[in-house]
Amino acid sequence: xxxxxxxxxxTGLFAIFTLFCVTALSAQNATITGNVIDNEAxxxxxxxxxxxxxxxxxxxxxxxxxxxxxVEKLFAGTYTVSIxxxxxxxxxxxxxxxxxxxxxxxxxxxxxxxIQFNSVVISASKREEKSLEAPASISVLEAxxxxxxxxxxxxxxxxxxxxxxxxxxxxxxxxxxxxxxxxAFSGAAYILTDYxxxxxxxxAVNLHSIMxxxxxxxxxxxxxxxxxxxxxGAGVDAGVVHYLTKDPFSYPGTTASFAGGEQSMLAxxxxxxxTAGKVGYKITGQYTQADDFTLNSSDPIDAALLAxxxxxxxxxxxxxxxxxxxxxxxxxxxxxxxxxxFSQLDATVLSGIGTLQADAFAxxxxxxxxxxxxxxxxxxxxxxxxxxxxxxxxxxxxxxxxEQINLQAQYDMEFADGKEQVIVGVDYDRTTPxxxxxxxxxxxxxxxxxxxxxxxxxxxxxxxQLALTAGIRFDYNNIIEEVQLSPRVALVFKPxx
Numbered sequence: 176x177x178x179x180x181x182x183x184x185x186t187g188l189f190a191i192f193t194l195f196c197v198t199a200l201s202a203q204n205a206t207i208t209g210n211v212i213d214n215e216a217x218x219x220x221x222x223x224x225x226x227x228x229x230x231x232x233x234x235x236x237x238x239x240x241x242x243x244x245x246v247e248k249l250f251a252g253t254y255t256v257s258i259x260x261x262x263x264x265x266x267x268x269x270x271x272x273x274x275x276x277x278x279x280x281x282x283x284x285x286x287x288x289x290i291q292f293n294s295v296v297i298s299a300s301k302r303e304e305k306s307l308e309a310p311a312s313i314s315v316l317e318a319x320x321x322x323x324x325x326x327x328x329x330x331x332x333x334x335x336x337x338x339x340x341x342x343x344x345x346x347x348x349x350x351x352x353x354x355x356x357x358x359a360f361s362g363a364a365y366i367l368t369d370y371x372x373x374x375x376x377x378x379a380v381n382l383h384s385i386m387x388x389x390x391x392x393x394x395x396x397x398x399x400x401x402x403x404x405x406x407x408g409a410g411v412d413a414g415v416v417h418y419l420t421k422d423p424f425s426y427p428g429t430t431a432s433f434a435g436g437e438q439s440m441l442a443x444x445x446x447x448x449x450t451a452g453k454v455g456y457k458i459t460g461q462y463t464q465a466d467d468f469t470l471n472s473s474d475p476i477d478a479a480l481l482a483x484x485x486x487x488x489x490x491x492x493x494x495x496x497x498x499x500x501x502x503x504x505x506x507x508x509x510x511x512x513x514x515x516x517f518s519q520l521d522a523t524v525l526s527g528i529g530t531l532q533a534d535a536f537a538x539x540x541x542x543x544x545x546x547x548x549x550x551x552x553x554x555x556x557x558x559x560x561x562x563x564x565x566x567x568x569x570x571x572x573x574x575x576x577x578e579q580i581n582l583q584a585q586y587d588m589e590f591a592d593g594k595e596q597v598i599v600g601v602d603y604d605r606t607t608p609x610x611x612x613x614x615x616x617x618x619x620x621x622x623x624x625x626x627x628x629x630x631x632x633x634x635x636x637x638x639x640q641l642a643l644t645a646g647i648r649f650d651y652n653n654i655i656e657e658v659q660l661s662p663r664v665a666l667v668f669k670p671x672x
Contacts, residue, residue: 205249205273209281211242211258219243220285223260227271229253251275258283298367298397298417300632300644301406302587302598310634310644310665311403312338316396318421325434327442327463327494329390329418330383338400338414344525346438346467346492347384353400353414359525363413365403369420369514370583371542371555377577377608377622380526385518385538387498388418389461391430391444395419405663408602408628409650423448423455423502440465457500457514465492467523480530485570489532493521508548515541519562528566531573535562549587556580576609596634598646603627626652632663642667 211223219242226235227246238244253272259265263285273279299309314336324332330349333339342350342357350361362379366372368388374381399415407415432444441464448457467490470477481488498516505511517539524531542555561575585600606624632646646663 203248203250204276205251206278207246207249207254207256207271207273207281208278209244209283211238211244211260211283211285213263214284214286220260220263223258223285226257227254228257229255249273251277256281258285260285263287297419298399298415300598300634301585301600302596310642310663310667312400314338314398314400316398318394321390321393321396324390325432326390327434327440327461328384329386329388329393329396332390332393332396333398333416336398339398345522346440346465347463347494348522348524349383351381351383351416353398353416355413358527360527365407365411365413365415367415367417369418369542370544370553371540372557372579372581373418374557375538375559375575375577376557376579376606377559377575377610382520382538384463384522385494385496385520386418387459387496387516387518387540388420389444389446389459389496391432391446392420392457392459393418394421394426404661405646405648406600406630406632408604408626408648409652409659409661420459421446421448421457423457423500424450424504427455438465438467453504455500455502455504457502458498460497461494462496463492463494466490467492480568484567486532486565486567488523488567489521489534490523491521492523495519505547510546512544513542514544515539526566529569530567532565532567533562534564536560536564537562549589550585551587552584554580554582572613574609574611574613578607578609580605580607594636598632599630601627601629624652624654626650630661640669642669 207227211220212218213220219240221238221240221242223238223242224235225237225244225246226233227249229252232250234246236244236246251274253270256268256271257265266283266285268281271279297303299311299313316332316336321332326332327347328349330341330351333351334341338353340352340357344350344359350357350359351364352361353364355363360380362374362381364381366374366381366386368386373386397417397419401414402412403415404411427448427450430446434440434442442461444461446457446459448455469490470481470488472478472481496516496518498514500512500514502510502512518537520533520536522533524533537560538557540555540557542553544553556578558578559575561573564573565571566573582603583600585598588597589595590597604626608622628648628650630646630648632644635643637643644663644665644667648661650659650661652659
């Protein structure tokens with residue numbers, strides 16, 4: 176009797192358990208299906224990642240060769256569906272509700288995001304174009320990649336760029352060369368910051384440490400390998416590096432960055448940007464201090480250098496940089512930008528005339544840019560003051576109070592439904608050295624350098640796959656007193672998208 180009662184109870188419990196399982200399984204029969212396509216070519220995106228989740232469950236699937244996906248065995252309820260694909264925006268669909276037994280179909284269109292190997296660039300042709308279509312070998316570092324590096328100098332970003340030789344000559348100083356041999360006081364590469372030549376005016380040396388293109392404010396860096404004389408002027412034959420900073424309309428807000436490390440380094444960067452109607456503003460600044468590398472008095476070579484110094488070595492490194500920008504947008508196509516900045520350096524610097532002690536070496540600049548549709552014009556002033564800098568060994572004072580004035584205008588035209596594009600431009604550059612005879616010596620009284628250049632470049636789309644770029648530039652230099660010719664011809668073959 177007892178065994179028979181237990182058997183009845185077990186049978187009843189089993190029946191209840193079976194009913195519960197059947198009910199649960201029948202409730203887990205909703206399905207989400209869909210198709211994922213590209214917004215430009217309207218083509219399927221195979222391998223897109225689809226994640227379906229709520230507070231109780233997370234599951235998903237991948238799209239097949241036709242861009243289709245299916246997520247089965249879902250409970251009735253509300254889900255969040257996330258669809259992602261490399262090179263495209265991630266789309267998140269919230270509040271996707273399905274009922275018991277329902278199959279809900281989703282049509283998902285993903286928009287292309289900036290892909291590093293085919294970014295929009297301007298440095299190769301002085302106009303916007305896809306990097307794969309540019310008539311030059313070019314690399315682009317974008318804001319997402321730049322934001323992963325906390326560095327006291329933006330030149331550190333170029334260490335892993337193909338074709339770029341970066342040589343460290345101090346705790347916060349790098350020499351950058353794209354073509355030819357590196358050296359201790361390099362000005363070979365043509366360095367731009369927001370369309371402005373960033374080198375020191377008369378010496379044309381690239382002091383990357385105190386350039387205003389700090390990492391918290393960089394939108395992208397474009398590196399053009401190969402000569403650029405046809406667009407930028409005679410002598411620009413060792414490549415172009417263009418730092419482009421963030422505008423206040425696209426990147427408002429406040430950013431601060433701090434770093435520390437060996438050699439007692441402490442670095443800080445700051446950026447604040449905002450808008451007020453049609454006006455945008457931006458303030459940036461950076462400060463770095465460190466103990467630079469020292470000579471070893473027990474080493475014979477180092478000891479000889481120390482013995483020849485007329486003044487004791489100063490191994491303290493300090494740099495300061497502040498910048499401001501105001502932009503007024505008349506419309507989506509027309510804007511006027513005024514910006515300027517000041518930087519100062521105290522450091523030991525290697526040069527072609529010996530080791531320098533930069534003591535309050537200062538650079539200042541002012542720039543005015545105007546863009547309306549296809550027309551672009553700008554003018555800028557670069558000015559430097561060597562302060563109390565001197566050469567170790569001789570103790571000679573370095574005097575450099577030079578300035579550079581540059582004026583540019585350019586117009587971009589299109590014909591034949593965009594199959595023919597023509598760029599015309601004119602530049603004027605005037606450099607006025609002032610070194611009190613310490614650098615230019617007996618030529619100090621006749622060292623003013625002015626150069627006027629005009630250029631034209633055409634892009635002809637021969638077919639959907641083939642494009643021909645041809646350009647020519649004429650420059651007149653008051654020192655050489657003759658016209659210099661810089662031609663350019665390039666063919667770009669693009670087999671497919």
